[in-house]
Amino acid sequence: MSLMSWGMHPKVKSTVLVFDKTQTLKKIIDEHDELIPYGNGRSYGDSALSTNIINVKPKDYFIAFNEKTGLLHVQAGVLLSEILESFVSRGWFLKVSPGTKLITIGGAIASDIHGKNHHIEGCFSECVKEFLITIADGRTLTCSKEATPELFKATCGGQGLTGVILEAKIYLKKINSQYIDQTTIRTENLRETFEAFEACKQKPYSVAWIDCLAKGEKLGKCLLMTGDFRSDGKLDYKKKKKRNIPFNFPSFALNNLSVRAFNWLYYRKIKEKISQQRVDIDTFFYPLDAIGHWNRIYGKSGLTQYQFILPKATSYEGLKEILSVISKSGKGSFLAVLKLHGKANDNYLSFPLEGYSLALDFKIERGIFDLLSKLDEIVVKYEGRIYLCKDVRVTKDVFEKGYPQVETFRRFRRENKMDEKFQSLQSKRVGI
C-alpha cells in the first residue's frame, strides 16, 4: 500500500507486515530485507519509510504498573496519549514528552525524543529502564543501559535501525495537578530571547515561539513560555473532542501573507511583557494535537519540518544568520519553536546537545529544498546538526558532520548484521 509519514512527503509503495508473536516477527525478519518498524506515522520524513514496514502500532497492551516506583511496562505500540488518559488522573505524567502525544513508545525510544524540559530531564532514554527488542538475527533481547550498553546507545535515537522494539519499561513522574502555571515573556529581539532563556534556566519547562519572519531590529523576537505543574490536586483529565482538518487545503491557502498575518496576530495576543496563565496539560504540551490532521493545512504536496541544533557557543551567531536567511526568503511557518537544551547524552544518534534548537515547518514547494540546503551550510558552519525524525532531505555529508559518533553506530550495525535487514529511505540516503 501507499504509505507516508506526517509530512505527507514522500508517498511510498510499501508492504505492511504485522506480527502477533515473536516467532512471526522472527519469520518476517528472516524472509525480508529493507525492513523498518513503523509506529503511528508521526515522524515527519522518511525515517520510518521503506520497502517493507513492520507495523508495531497494534502491539498496544499495558502490561504492568508499579504504584510505588512509577515504573510502567507497556508494549511498544502504546501511544503516549493512552498513557496520559490512564495515568494523569492517578497523579502520573511522562518524564519526557514531545510536542505531540500521538506517538508510540517504540517511536519515542527510536527517536530518543526530547521535550520542553530537556535542560533538566534530558531525552526520553533517561526514563527508560529497559526494553525488549528483536534484532536482525531473530533473537529477542532485553536491553538496558547497564546490561547491554551498546545496543541501548544505538537503539535510543537509532531510528529503528537496530531492530523492532516490542516492549518497554519506563518511569513516570508524580504530579499533583493537571494544570500548569505558565509565565509568558515577550521579547523584542534575539538577544532578549537568549537572555530570557538563560534567566529561566531553573524552570522545569521552557519553550519559545519565535516569529521567523521578523526582520532587522526585531529579528528573533519571541514569546517564551515557561511553566511548572501546580499542586492543587486537580487531576481530572479528560479526552477532549478533536477538531479535524477534513481535507488538504488548496496550495494558495498558505502563503507568505497568511503566515505573516498569523504571526502578527499570535504575537499580539499577548500584550504585557510578562504575563501569567493557568493552562491544562493539553494546552501547554500538545497545542497542535487539538487539531486532527493539521498537516493538511499545507496542502497535498505536504510539509517538512526543519529542526536543527547549534552548540551554545555558536547559537547566537548561527541563529541570527539562519533567521536572516529565512526572513529574507519570505518562507516561514506557523510554528517556529526555539528551545534551550541541556547536555548531550551518550547515545550514538541522539539529537540534542547543549545549545539551542529551532524547529520550523515548511510547505513543500518549489525552491524549498534549495533554501534548506542553504540553511544546512550555516548549521554545519556553526557545528550543529539536523534532527533525523523530522528530516526528509539532508545529505550524507551534512548529516555526518553533525553526528561524530556515526561511525560507531555504523560499525555496531555491521557487526550485528543489522545493516542487512533494517533500512529506511533515510538510512540509505545518509548512509547509516
Add this chain to the structure above:
Amino acid sequence: MSYVLIVGAKSDIAKAVSREYAKHGYDLYLAARNVNTLEDFAKDITVRTQRTVKLIELDILDYTSHQIFYDNLEEKPLGVISAIGYLGEQDKSQTDFDQAQKIMDTNYKGVVSLFNIIANDFEKRRSGFMIGISSVAGDRGRKSNYTYGSAKAALTTYLSGLRNRLYDAQVHVMTVKPGFVATKMTKDMDLPEKLTAQPEEVADDIYQAQQKGANVLYTKWLWRWIMLIIKNIPELIFKKMSI
C-alpha cells in the same frame, strides 16, 4: 452492580468497546471461545483502568450451555454487548451449506439464544441494556455478502422486536450497524478510507449512544445516509447493479 458483559470478546470491536467501558468505570465480563487467549488483554485493561475483568468461556454455537453460562455469573451484569460476528465466505456459502449454516448460526441463532435468556432476567429486574452489533450489510442484500447480510438482517429484526417488547420494562435495546471497520475481519479488503471507521471510533460511538438511550446507531454516522439511499433504490434497478 458494575459489570458489563461483552460476548464475542475477541473481536477488534469488542476489544475497543471493552476498553471504552472500563475507561468509564465499568467492570467487565469478557466471554468468548478459548477465552484464556485474552489474559494479556484483560491485564491491559486492569493496568489501564484498575477495573476488574473476568474471563468466561462461552461457545455461542453451544446453545444448551447458554443458560448455565448466565446462571453462573455471580453478579448479574448491568448490560450486555454482543460483538459476535462471522463474515465467512459468500462464494463458499452458496455451494457449501455448512458454511451458510455457520454464518447463520453464529450471527443470528447464537445471539438469539443468549439474548433470550438475558432479556428474561433484565425484564424481571426492570433494568439493563442490551446492545447487538449487527451490520449495514443487513439493510439490503447484495451479491457480494448476502448470506452474512441475511443473518444480520434477521438479527436486526430480532433486536427491533426485543426493543419493542422490553420497552415497558425499561430495558434499553440498541442495534448497532457499523459500516466498514478496520479490523481483522476486513484486513484483506480494500476499504475506502473516508468511510472506514477505526474500532476505537465505533466503541466511542457505542458508548455515547448507549448513554443517550439511542435505538439504532449507524457508525460512522454517514452510513445512515448511504444506506437510506441504497435501501431506496428500486429493486428493478438494484438487481442489475454491482455495489
